[in-house]
Amino acid sequence: MGDPGPTGRFGDFGGRYVPESLMPACLELEVAFREAWADPEFHRHFESILATYGGRPTPVTECHRLSDRLGIRLLLKREDLAHTGSHKLNNVIGQALLTERMGKPRMIAETGAGQHGVASATAAALFGLECTVFMGEVDTQRQALNVFRMELLGAEVRTVTSGSRTLKDAVNEALREWVATVEDTHYCLGSVMGPHPFPYMVREFQRIVGTEARAQCEALLGGAPDVVVACVGGGSNAIGTFSGFVDTGARLVGVEAAGGAAATNGVPGVVHGMKSRLLQDEDGQILEALSISAGLDSPGIGPEHAHLGAIGRAEYRSATDEEVLGAFSALAETEGIIPALEPAHGLAWIIAEAGRDIPAGSSVLLTLSGRGDKDVAQVRELLAGGR
């Protein structure tokens, strides 16, 4: 997957739709990122932190018992084992390094359930940067423990009371803060979303997931798997994974929450600085996504996913809350791995389609983008409520 060029285009999607106040910052960031990414020393530093601090490479685990049950060969790329419990670390380490390189003493970030906020606060602590995390009021109440976690890590959590008071508004508020503080502040965006160069830059920082997985699959399978699956919120773990397999014959499948399936139900539009597929009404007002998984409740997908879907290189599917709870329990019971609800969407699709859309005997790689500890309390309530 290539360079989207100076305008940040992935086919019809991407671009830079921000107020003039932010344009210089986006341009400056692009220059800084391109310089850094061309610098072997930056790569060395990035990879060394991910190894000695973040726990990379993460293993690929073969699921023997669940594979038997499904009649396929299921492999998991274990991002749940990365420090802070998800692939989000790759991105924040990259952006924190860049922040330091740009000489900015402060990072801001948006967060929904708190994963990216905790990861950002973590990276900021590691680099001694100031950090402010924007979080919708609804989410600070639902995820009070993550608020405390970020505070422990030395970050300030700012409650967002505008709009729907959830992730989408946290992004808006972070962008607004960035406008006001761009001089000394980097906006550490959490997925392959937003204005160029974010979708490109975050993909490059997440590429390590796919690069590792490709080599690991080579060793295990002697080649690429038949199907490569990842969940899609904004799409960073998916794009990172896909980037390792886009030049193989593997089917690439992104799985969204049925209640927030922007790739399937969205139409082209512009929000948060990018052109992509968005959930919106007739007028162009952005709709809220709603599922059991806060990390997938994004009204849009990253522009490169919109492009990969448009050209048919990747397919996008969705899973219902009920299917996801089933997959969550199945992986815990058969493999001793409690997944985050987000990648449980990918697993739910695999379980539903094994022997159907996924022919029996196929090898399937799923990126397990995060661990489920954060979700256990919620699932407990959901299952208790369902009984």
Next chain:
Amino acid sequence: MGDPGPTGRFGDFGGRYVPESLMPACLELEVAFREAWADPEFHRHFESILATYGGRPTPVTECHRLSDRLGIRLLLKREDLAHTGSHKLNNVIGQALLTERMGKPRMIAETGAGQHGVASATAAALFGLECTVFMGEVDTQRQALNVFRMELLGAEVRTVTSGSRTLKDAVNEALREWVATVEDTHYCLGSVMGPHPFPYMVREFQRIVGTEARAQCEALLGGAPDVVVACVGGGSNAIGTFSGFVDTGARLVGVEAAGGAAATNGVPGVVHGMKSRLLQDEDGQILEALSISAGLDSPGIGPEHAHLGAIGRAEYRSATDEEVLGAFSALAETEGIIPALEPAHGLAWIIAEAGRDIPAGSSVLLTLSGRGDKDVAQVRELLAGGR
């Protein structure tokens, strides 16, 4: 650290103090373990699961910012990055493999806060074993989420209502259950405690921590660190760590909770099948340990620690709850790592003694035995209460 022989003696400590009903099981287990441990295929299988499933090797992280602050060179052995979030996984994978090898379809385990219970349930799920976890009633109430976690993993959690209804009684109850079901059940004990061969076997399964760390220190420091520190509840992460450095000049320091300092305040005695240092009254009644860290609330230490202390090869220190909370926050703020409260004890001692009992400029390795996610809610309450 050597083989404690057929009687399981570490100097004056260790042994096998169990009812006759259990003696044959202990003897059988010793034979099975010795055979397995002499079998390269078993080692290969053990190490391969820990690598591809458990995320080993875990990295050693150099703490740049905290080191600067303390005037020492601080390294962390990152067991927090192992699957399920602590070193406990090493032991349960070893014992589950052994259970399978002995042809037993079922494992039982005791747990306090739930770490070893979750790890045991995890290993049981992975191997398709039945699993029952004994947990004191006080603990099942304090740690309801971990109870649910174990149930998600397919384990049965049995509430222990005897005695103080905490860890100590969960061990008794697990031993009682083992007496009744020894035919088809393995008791997967959670630390280097209990009757021979447990202290020996669990040490061998945890030895991987020290072996890895030794090689990693060699690469980073060109030799062993000046001081090697680990927290001591039963002592499994400490003994695993020490085993990699016992033949070097490194000081070995085990740090207990001040409210449960069996190595310092304990006197020789016999409980849970072993002779060791125990917290007990004049009559020999066992006392409960009490600290903020459930994982260290053991009234005794593993017999090998009692021995290492007696011969002066290791030193045992303690940290107060207050020091521990300070260390917990310090690591989060300076390095972006939220430690479990257990290893925060080790860090608390390091912070207190850097530049004093630990000379400035010393290199210090701390085994970060687990991550703090499990403790965040408790710390939040403690800090809120303290304000």
Next chain:
Amino acid sequence: MPEVTGELGAMERSLRARRDAGSKLVVPYVMAGMVPEWIEVLQAVASAGADAIEVGLPFSDPMIDGPVIQAAGLASLGRATTVHGVLDALAGAEIGVPLVVMTYYNLVFRTGHRRFAASLRESGVAAALIPDLSIEELDPWAAAAAWGGVETVLMVAPSSPQARVAAIVARAQGFVYAVARMGVTGERRALGADALAVVRRAREGTDLPICVGIGISTPEQAAEVCEVADGVAVGSALVRRLLDGEGPEGAARFVARFREALGP
């Protein structure tokens, strides 16, 4: 359908004429649909001396707006305001001064560039200001606007390097919107240090009227900035009064104070 015109737009002609006659421009902002009598507000504001009016089309995700304008947008959406409804209402009303629709790009994109331009024109709206549409992404809209005879107001910011300022003002129509400070819309106690500098920098590349906006809250601030600028855009300070229920008369009184401070 109107003809494509290469000439100056109606708003620009009008504002240039006022400016060239020595007047300072007052451009109030009103969020369409935020109160039931919003059309009356526009009329009252026009009568009170506005030279043009920014009409906000509410958007769910108003990136550059501060709390006051956000609240007005939310109120408007809560009253089921649609693009169509707003433009229909404007088509049926006589306001008396040029109107510039201020909204975010997705509403334009979703409607379709040409359809949107045509609808503005049909409703008698002279111009559009789309803050999240930078010059890099401007072409599709600019083409449709030219085709539809709609002027496009562009913003310059304190952070814009001089080369960008030059490129922006070269494409701006109607007037140049000079952003007074880095940050979102909202009232401020004092004028930012950047406000005058950004006007001076814009002036180097254009003889278009230059209005300063973002944070202009009082007639005194307006007077101060108009020592360099040609006029002011007044948003949050006015919208807050409308949210507080001051109605068309209150809005008119407030705009009149600016008119007074800046001269006739």
Next chain:
Amino acid sequence: MPEVTGELGAMERSLRARRDAGSKLVVPYVMAGMVPEWIEVLQAVASAGADAIEVGLPFSDPMIDGPVIQAAGLASLGRATTVHGVLDALAGAEIGVPLVVMTYYNLVFRTGHRRFAASLRESGVAAALIPDLSIEELDPWAAAAAWGGVETVLMVAPSSPQARVAAIVARAQGFVYAVARMGVTGERRALGADALAVVRRAREGTDLPICVGIGISTPEQAAEVCEVADGVAVGSALVRRLLDGEGPEGAARFVARFREALGP
């Protein structure tokens, strides 16, 4: 200090004599200190036909005890029972049958092997049963017990291989405690399948009296097992009645039913 004796202990002599005379042995268990009148319970139980009595010394971590005995131990510790207090009380009382103290090794170890043995002897206790002391770990206590003239009762279990059974019974004194089933103390509806087998296996290596314990709850079970065994130890079933408040008389009535079922 008593002299070291190589001869048969007093309890063993007494139990052998009863067994050799064709009687079956009844050995009730009472937790010391569990009720204020526990000494009276011992006396009542002795009068009701017990041949010896197990006196439990409560321990905080009673590994092999089921819920009933655990509760009695907890009750006793709650009443501040100490090793010293129990032995002093026994020293001052006349029970009438041999006593065997049942406790866990830590109380012995903590007190000191010789001191513990001497204290037992001084209190008139004939023997000790320490379930968590396997023959592998027995030597230090065995030496002290021999020195103090205290007999050591040992257990054989259904899981013990024949070689272990032989080694155990060879060192046992007083009687052999044959564990009726794998599991902890507590009442059971039916006798375990293992009970008779373990007695038979023990019999091969010794002519000591063999009493079956763990789960003997009714006189009927006692009678059944005594077709092979020489007697029974009755613990939880009796202790539960004491916990229920039945007192010395109730305890005596209960033991009398066993005496009756097994003959004089």
